[in-house]
Amino acid sequence: MTTTVNERPVAAAPIGAKVETPFRRFVSDFIESKLATGAFLVFLVIAFIALFAPWLAPSDPYDLAIVTVLDSHMPPLSESFDGRIFWLGTDGAGRDLLSAIMYGLRTSLGVGVMSGLIAMAIGSVVGLSAAYFGGRVDTLIMRIVDIQLSFPAILVALVLLAILGKGVDKILIALVTVQWAYYARTIRASALVERNKEYVEAATCLALGHRRILFRHMLPNCLPPLIVVVTVQTAHAISLEATLSFLGIGLPITEPSLGLLIANGFEYMLSLKYWISVYPGVALLITIVAINLVGDQLRDVLNPRLQR
Amino acid sequence: MTVFIIRRLLQSAVVVLVMSLLVFTGVNIVGDPVDMLINPEAEPAEIEQIKKNLGLDRPLHEQYGYFLANAAQGDLGKSFKFGEPALKLILQRMPATLELAVAALLLAIVFGIPLGVYAGLRPESPVSKTIMAGSILGFSLPTFWVGIMMIMIVAVMLGWLPSTGRGDTVPLFGIELSFLTLDGLRHLILPAINLALFKLSLVIRLSRAGTREAIHQDYVKFARAKGLKEGRVVLVHVLKNILIPVVTVLGLEFGGLIAFSVVTETVFAWPGMGKLIIDSIRELDRPVVVAYLMIVVLMFVVINLVVDIIYSLLDPRVRLQDVKS
Numbered sequence: 319m320t321t322t323v324n325e326r327p328v329a330a331a332p333i334g335a336k337v338e339t340p341f342r343r344f345v346s347d348f349i350e351s352k353l354a355t356g357a358f359l360v361f362l363v364i365a366f367i368a369l370f371a372p373w374l375a376p377s378d379p380y381d382l383a384i385v386t387v388l389d390s391h392m393p394p395l396s397e398s399f400d401g402r403i404f405w406l407g408t409d410g411a412g413r414d415l416l417s418a419i420m421y422g423l424r425t426s427l428g429v430g431v432m433s434g435l436i437a438m439a440i441g442s443v444v445g446l447s448a449a450y451f452g453g454r455v456d457t458l459i460m461r462i463v464d465i466q467l468s469f470p471a472i473l474v475a476l477v478l479l480a481i482l483g484k485g486v487d488k489i490l491i492a493l494v495t496v497q498w499a500y501y502a503r504t505i506r507a508s509a510l511v512e513r514n515k516e517y518v519e520a521a522t523c524l525a526l527g528h529r530r531i532l533f534r535h536m537l538p539n540c541l542p543p544l545i546v547v548v549t550v551q552t553a554h555a556i557s558l559e560a561t562l563s564f565l566g567i568g569l570p571i572t573e574p575s576l577g578l579l580i581a582n583g584f585e586y587m588l589s590l591k592y593w594i595s596v597y598p599g600v601a602l603l604i605t606i607v608a609i610n611l612v613g614d615q616l617r618d619v620l621n622p623r624l625q626r
Numbered sequence: 627m628t629v630f631i632i633r634r635l636l637q638s639a640v641v642v643l644v645m646s647l648l649v650f651t652g653v654n655i656v657g658d659p660v661d662m663l664i665n666p667e668a669e670p671a672e673i674e675q676i677k678k679n680l681g682l683d684r685p686l687h688e689q690y691g692y693f694l695a696n697a698a699q700g701d702l703g704k705s706f707k708f709g710e711p712a713l714k715l716i717l718q719r720m721p722a723t724l725e726l727a728v729a730a731l732l733l734a735i736v737f738g739i740p741l742g743v744y745a746g747l748r749p750e751s752p753v754s755k756t757i758m759a760g761s762i763l764g765f766s767l768p769t770f771w772v773g774i775m776m777i778m779i780v781a782v783m784l785g786w787l788p789s790t791g792r793g794d795t796v797p798l799f800g801i802e803l804s805f806l807t808l809d810g811l812r813h814l815i816l817p818a819i820n821l822a823l824f825k826l827s828l829v830i831r832l833s834r835a836g837t838r839e840a841i842h843q844d845y846v847k848f849a850r851a852k853g854l855k856e857g858r859v860v861l862v863h864v865l866k867n868i869l870i871p872v873v874t875v876l877g878l879e880f881g882g883l884i885a886f887s888v889v890t891e892t893v894f895a896w897p898g899m900g901k902l903i904i905d906s907i908r909e910l911d912r913p914v915v916v917a918y919l920m921i922v923v924l925m926f927v928v929i930n931l932v933v934d935i936i937y938s939l940l941d942p943r944v945r946l947q948d949v950k951s
Contacts, residue, residue, distance in 0.1 A: 606768070
């Protein structure tokens with residue numbers, strides 16, 4: 319039997335033209351802002367430097383075989399006795415500042431991103447559960463969230479670090495504790511809207527388990543606002559970690575983050591050896607501002623009220 | 627209204643209790659209380675004696691009871707370093723911190739509201755865009771870094787203002803204050819600006835968002851239709867309506883200023899409670915740490931309570947909603 323096959327399948331788009339998918343629309347909306355696109359590229363470069371610091375850095379700032387006190391307090395662009403050039407100068411112990419900043423970025427970004435991801439995981443589960451189960455569970459969880467959010471992040475972190483002491487694991491605990499409530503509140507708000515939609519009702523009628531409905535059906539639909547919170551909170555976490563390390567109650571001296579580098583340089587500030595403190599500060603600043611600019615644009619693009 | 631206040635009071639009491647439990651168990655379970663509460667240079671016999679005096683040989687729930695009972699009487703232990711009651715040390719430093727926080731809050735309000743309202747009225751003008759870009763920077767720049775830069779530029783390079791300490795103080799009602807002397811005022815400027823920047827950005831954003839929302843409301847259109855002068859529309863109709871969120875947030879943020887003064891005080895060596903707690907954490911002066919945390923938590927709870935009550939007075943919907951539920 320010969321049937322004439324429809325020569326042009328309906329679904330196929332003309333070759334070369336792009337099908338508009340939500341992701342493509344998101345990308346084209348995002349790159350509308352040149353500032354945000356630039357910030358995103360800057361962030362990619364920073365992330366690259368942080369990831370590959372040991373291979374990119376001119377020297378290992380913590381290798382005692384290379385570092386010598388003879389090189390200490392050298393201004394930017396000066397040359398060491400064995401011919402290496404210190405592009406950004408050296409600190410009080412003779413470490414190459416450029417390398418120290420690269421390693422510091424690694425620590426700062428690592429701690430910030432990791433704490434953000436853990437907090438997001440915890441916050442999402444808690445927030446989704448609150449919205450999905452409602453009633454007492456919801457009231458209890460949201461009361462805890464409200465109470466925690468009524469204390470500023472730095473105070474909560476101060477309480478925890480005063481009790482726990484210094485260390486990477488401890489600062490992670492502090493940063494996660496500070497952040498989870500934001501995620502929980504954000505995801506609960508969008509999950510409350512999603513919960514009453516028909517697809518959730520359909521899934522419930524299919525007798526799917528709670529876990530499947532929560533994570534396979536509701537979570538993906540709650541993601542857009544969460545993405546905004548992730549960027550903003552990561553920037554906050556990096557800034558908070560730097561602050562705590564600067565105060566001397568965050569990371570130990572063995573894990574020199576940018577905050578610690580800045581603190582080390584602070585004492586030389588009054589004798590006008592500005593570079594020891596200023597350059598790590600600039601690196602920190604660029605990181606935080608870049609992430610915030612990306613977050614700002616994401617908020618505009620993903621906000622359903624401003625949808626074009 | 628009474629129901630509302632009672633509810634809030636109970637909730638506040640619960641928060642204080644939970645925090646005291648957290649701090650207490652934190653100090654007693656996570657670490658060894660003997661290390662934390664007793665001077666490590668003490669003799670063994672002395673340690674036993676102190677242990678007994680502190681009730682450390684008793685079960686934990688009884689110890690917590692003692693801790694609460696003592697705390698209620700204002701006894702939060704003695705500082706290892708200064709050998710004085712921790713509470714007294716903190717109360718001595720409190721005026722300096724409060725002075726700094728109030729100065730910062732005033733700066734944030736005096737500059738923030740006009741700038742924010744302006745940016746809200748003319749969102750497309752270059753001045754507004756500059757204001758908003760500045761507020762993004764104010765949000766993202768870490769306070770301590772801005773402080774360092776201020777010291778470097780204004781104090782070290784230009785030499786205009788001093789960078790450390792409080793300067794001359796004069797007593798007013800028995801409290802030493804800096805802002806009444808010229809020298810004290812010069813010392814106050816940099817730290818106050820530093821502490822204010824974050825809140826300033828917040829006020830700008832709140833007032834701008836509020837203004838942009840308000841100018842499209844019917845009551846503003848009506849006021850314009852009546853032929854009121856633009857100045858009156860802005861100052862009375864718009865400003866009054868954006869004040870509620872601004873006042874609430876600022877009330878809540880006053881506690882934040884006190885918490886963040888930890889950073890500013892450390893950078894500018896301002897002799898307030900914040901610097902005391904950081905020094906105490908570094909030197910493991912646990913009684914001072916515990917006392918500071920308890921006092922700040924108490925302050926926070928009181929501030930939240932007061933803001934809640936004022937808010938419910940300003941906006942009856944809040945308290946009605948709460949009583950119904």
